[in-house]
Amino acid sequence: MNYASFIIKIIKKPKQSFFEKEISLTEISGKLYQIRNKKKIEIPVSLSLWGNLAYDTMQYYHINDYVIVEGYVSLRDKISSGYQIPVDKHIEVSGFKIYPFLLDSIQLTKMDK
Incomplete structure (x- = not known):
């Protein structure tokens, strides 16, 4: 496995489960x-987060948000074929850190003095 950083766009609502x-x-x-070469390629990614990081992710991140993720990368066999380009592997990231990049769901609140 390799440790890497990515910018990922969230495309589905995060799902939480408990063990x-x-x-x-x-x-x-x-x-x-x-x-690459003026072509935009979309690669499907599955991100798994554990513990307190999982709680924070459910609370703060939503669909169409962009996040910076650090974690370990693994490749799996392709599980679906609904993407624009033929990809024979599916990327799974076990995240250790997550940071906001571009949040679509930010709501500004008025500060009272």
Whole structure:
């Protein structure tokens, strides 16, 4: 496995599940965009987050948000064929850190003095 950083667009609502009633897991479906020779390629990515990071992700990140993710990368066999380009592998990232990049869901609140 390799440790890497990515900018990922969240395309589906994050799903949270629990193991042994205490350990939280949040799974996010997203797209990784690669631009090469003036062509934009969309690569499907599955992101898994554990523990407190999973709770924070459910609370702060939503569909169409862009996030910077650091984590370990693994390749799996392709599970669906609904994407624009033929990709024979599916990227899965086990995230250790997540940062906001471009949040579509930011709501500004009025500060009272």
